[in-house]
Amino acid sequence: MTKDAVDICIIGSGAGGAPMALELGRAGFKVVVLEKGAHYKPKDFVHDEILNSRRNFFMPLPWEEPHLWRQGSSGRYERTNSAWTANCVGGGTVHMSGYFYRLKPVDFRLRSTLGEVKGANLADWPISYEEFAPFYDKAEAELGVSGEARPHPFAEPRSGPYPLPPLDVHPIAKEIDRVCGEMKWNSLTTARGIISKPYRGRSACSYCALCGSYGCEMGAKSGTNASVIPAALATGNVELRPKCMARSIEVDKEGRARSVVYLDADGVEQEQPAKVIVVSCTAVESARLLLNSTSSRFPKGLANGSGLVGRNLMFSSFGESRATFRISKQKASRPWLTAPDPFVNRSIQDFYLMPDERFGFRKGGTLGFMWTHPNPIFAAVGLAGSGKEGVFGKELKDRMRAYRDSRILQFEVYGEFLATPGTYVTVEPGVKDKYGIPVAAITMDRHPKDFAATRFLVERGEEVLARLDPDDIERVGVAGETTILQHGTCRFGKDPATSVLDKDCRAHEVPNLYVVDGSFMPSAGSVPSTLTIAANSFRVASQLVRKLKKG
Amino acid sequence: MARKRSSAGRLTRRSFIQRLTFFGGGVVLLGSTACKRPAEEPAQAAAAPPPVENSPHATFTGLELATMAAACERILPRDEDPGARDANVPAYIDRILQTPELKQMKADFLQGLAALERRSRSMFKKGFVEATPEQQDELLTIFKDSGEGTGEGHFYEILVVLTLEGFLGDPSYGGNKDRVGWRLVGFDTVGTVAMAPPEGYDGPKCLRECGDHR
Numbered sequence: 034m035t036k037d038a039v040d041i042c043i044i045g046s047g048a049g050g051a052p053m054a055l056e057l058g059r060a061g062f063k064v065v066v067l068e069k070g071a072h073y074k075p076k077d078f079v080h081d082e083i084l085n086s087r088r089n090f091f092m093p094l095p096w097e098e099p100h101l102w103r104q105g106s107s108g109r110y111e112r113t114n115s116a117w118t119a120n121c122v123g124g125g126t127v128h129m130s131g132y133f134y135r136l137k138p139v140d141f142r143l144r145s146t147l148g149e150v151k152g153a154n155l156a157d158w159p160i161s162y163e164e165f166a167p168f169y170d171k172a173e174a175e176l177g178v179s180g181e182a183r184p185h186p187f188a189e190p191r192s193g194p195y196p197l198p199p200l201d202v203h204p205i206a207k208e209i210d211r212v213c214g215e216m217k218w219n220s221l222t223t224a225r226g227i228i229s230k231p232y233r234g235r236s237a238c239s240y241c242a243l244c245g246s247y248g249c250e251m252g253a254k255s256g257t258n259a260s261v262i263p264a265a266l267a268t269g270n271v272e273l274r275p276k277c278m279a280r281s282i283e284v285d286k287e288g289r290a291r292s293v294v295y296l297d298a299d300g301v302e303q304e305q306p307a308k309v310i311v312v313s314c315t316a317v318e319s320a321r322l323l324l325n326s327t328s329s330r331f332p333k334g335l336a337n338g339s340g341l342v343g344r345n346l347m348f349s350s351f352g353e354s355r356a357t358f359r360i361s362k363q364k365a366s367r368p369w370l371t372a373p374d375p376f377v378n379r380s381i382q383d384f385y386l387m388p389d390e391r392f393g394f395r396k397g398g399t400l401g402f403m404w405t406h407p408n409p410i411f412a413a414v415g416l417a418g419s420g421k422e423g424v425f426g427k428e429l430k431d432r433m434r435a436y437r438d439s440r441i442l443q444f445e446v447y448g449e450f451l452a453t454p455g456t457y458v459t460v461e462p463g464v465k466d467k468y469g470i471p472v473a474a475i476t477m478d479r480h481p482k483d484f485a486a487t488r489f490l491v492e493r494g495e496e497v498l499a500r501l502d503p504d505d506i507e508r509v510g511v512a513g514e515t516t517i518l519q520h521g522t523c524r525f526g527k528d529p530a531t532s533v534l535d536k537d538c539r540a541h542e543v544p545n546l547y548v549v550d551g552s553f554m555p556s557a558g559s560v561p562s563t564l565t566i567a568a569n570s571f572r573v574a575s576q577l578v579r580k581l582k583k584g
Numbered sequence: 585m586a587r588k589r590s591s592a593g594r595l596t597r598r599s600f601i602q603r604l605t606f607f608g609g610g611v612v613l614l615g616s617t618a619c620k621r622p623a624e625e626p627a628q629a630a631a632a633p634p635p636v637e638n639s640p641h642a643t644f645t646g647l648e649l650a651t652m653a654a655a656c657e658r659i660l661p662r663d664e665d666p667g668a669r670d671a672n673v674p675a676y677i678d679r680i681l682q683t684p685e686l687k688q689m690k691a692d693f694l695q696g697l698a699a700l701e702r703r704s705r706s707m708f709k710k711g712f713v714e715a716t717p718e719q720q721d722e723l724l725t726i727f728k729d730s731g732e733g734t735g736e737g738h739f740y741e742i743l744v745v746l747t748l749e750g751f752l753g754d755p756s757y758g759g760n761k762d763r764v765g766w767r768l769v770g771f772d773t774v775g776t777v778a779m780a781p782p783e784g785y786d787g788p789k790c791l792r793e794c795g796d797h798r
Binding site: 077079080081082083084087088089090094096097407409410412413414417419420421423425426427429430433434436437438 | 658659660661663665680683685688721724728729731732737740741744745748749751752753754756757765766768769770771781782785787790791
């Protein structure tokens, strides 16, 4: 049935959707937020690995809501649950680790900086870091970010300190500072979307150690579920509808977006008309929704006359190594090793941009240090190995006992993931999810420079690990990608021939349609993108409020 | 911070199982590959029925339960530290496979278990439960090395993953009795108190209610 029209209908309640709801609600507009997942409350967030990480609490089951994945356009599709970010109010910000880095000025002009990179669809952003920075300030304040700015060659300009002081860290952080100093590298404090002190009625972090991949029962993690969404609901102008899955966006005769057709919590089809429709379901799922929204006016999908929706998909290039410290061997020289502090919060960005092509690339990235995740089932499945290398019985138990005698430090590399013509999202009409909606199909063909840069960064990280005198260093991988960080499928830009959205993230072809998740980003940056998505959403909201108030 | 994928061309099931969903936990994949299951279960009268486990069970018949428990015990045998049976892993597996979403896994598991029993009879002329520990290990190794894409390899994978879940999961699911699993890997020494779910937490119930997105 058709509901009463509202001013704004937002699809998705994560880093992109929630700030729009807050700002438009504050400005007095009637807002409806559709969220396909459940609205979890703090009491739902328990330290239960089976519930959180091994079933469908956050991620859909791959046989109910698959993504398809293939390597290259001639590859065979496989069903996977990769490239889902979350299914709940707050989206991926609920179970994120909350590494809240900013992009750097160079990320906004990557094409100008690097020149043409063969095989990559590089583009500058239509706005500069300077225009964007005030919204970083706003996002940091609204969500709650703990950190401290330290000077280094690639430090992005800031108007002031972080809203909250940095979180306490494990003594190993001092060691990382020391060895970085020896190498003349800058050890930085990783800013976190976790509040270190009580803030705006929220209680501070309790250092429980189960952060990433879990919801925060303290409300200290700055997911939109704990910060922006409650503030939006408090305006009285925002209605949140969980367990509502958008099927399509309908258009009127003029080609304006008219309404969102969705399945409600009972599986009944509903229609929500709105003056403005905002899409924010992650770069993969937003592309899927637009491509599934076909009409006589938009036969290739909504806002897709250019054929660019779903193109230029980018994830984040990923590498990882681990250093194991045997407690029994190191306890005497490092009595602090077993301190329970869960955070390391150290990063290196000295290789964010290289001076020349000497290493086969110029755009590098970020190294972030952390303890390995304490989830025991996950760790043990890793210890058991697989196939011919797999072990069971006494060998497996010996490995589990050795694990008990270990503290394992790791770093993650966030490298530039260059957009290529061969990496994109389409929809596959023959494969439907449990709602009967055609699923997103992802084709991957990565740029060789991604791998060169990521490998280089992994080697630098291993230099740091080696200087810490661990008992063992293990390279986990140099050629992966983080599919939870998604960007680029509806690029913003000045030219409708090369971009889907304009400078304000409004579709060139549909004047009342906005996309505010990572889809808008022409380059993904070499940091996790959550804070950037939230900041951009505040930016888009401020423009939209201004426009609507003018009438 | 995020889910990682190996970039090796084809994804194996194993990489799927192991892939992080944000730091720390693959979702278990239920493949469609299954061991061939005979149209009719071989009459169990062919051999003397093995002793039936006396614990209440819902997913398995008595013979299946005994076979499954014996297999789990070989994955994590009791030595100087507790093993799978000590942790009540069989009870965990029996309960978790009642989860509606895991229907496919349950079917795959039962098929694999039947294949394991058949293989034991053809190789050693006795059921898996009566086989010696060495023979049981030999059988499990054959399944392990069958490789991905085979029903045997898939069953071995589910067996290991479920055994580890039962051994190291929250005790509310029926396994990890007295937290013996957490003690073995030292999970009880890292930030202990804050890690425990609240008093009276019912994992399976929460899984049905919270984890249900419909």
